[in-house]
Amino acid sequence: MLSLENPDFDFFFRSASGSECRVTDEDLTTSFIVAPNRLIRSWPLTSVASLSEDALAPVLELSPEVIVLGTGESQLFPSVEIMRFCASHRIGLEVMSNASAARTFNILAGEGRHVVAAMIVGS
Numbered sequence: 001m002l003s004l005e006n007p008d009f010d011f012f013f014r015s016a017s018g019s020e021c022r023v024t025d026e027d028l029t030t031s032f033i034v035a036p037n038r039l040i041r042s043w044p045l046t047s048v049a050s051l052s053e054d055a056l057a058p059v060l061e062l063s064p065e066v067i068v069l070g071t072g073e074s075q076l077f078p079s080v081e082i083m084r085f086c087a088s089h090r091i092g093l094e095v096m097s098n099a100s101a102a103r104t105f106n107i108l109a110g111e112g113r114h115v116v117a118a119m120i121v122g123s
Contacts, residue, residue, distance in 0.1 A: 009036035013102035018073030035116045036109040048076040064116035066092035070101030
């Protein structure tokens with residue numbers, strides 16, 4: 001017999017693509033930030049190229065040990081400056097497609113890690 005086991009945190013991914021993500025029971029079609037117990041539904045970022053230190057401020061406010069950056073349908077790396085910025089704050093930065101980022105977030109959150117997913121949607 002199979003049983004549904006829900007995670008012990010509030011927000012988790014059910015699906016993700018470059019154009020839409022389903023977080024818990026909500027469909028999101030614009031960029032957003034999610035931690036296991038917090039969802040910021042609006043993150044005004046439309047591309048990896050526009051990622052800046054200022055754009056990362058709401059992510060850093062959640063005190064992550066690792067940021068999972070979902071870059072849309074495919075993996076696109078941010079600038080070297082952004083990668084250095086995260087490293088200088090002793091924060092891991094994992095960059096991947098939204099589908100991979102969603103799976104990684106769920107695994108890390110399930111392990112009790114201080115993970116935040118920053119998802120670029122609509123790209």
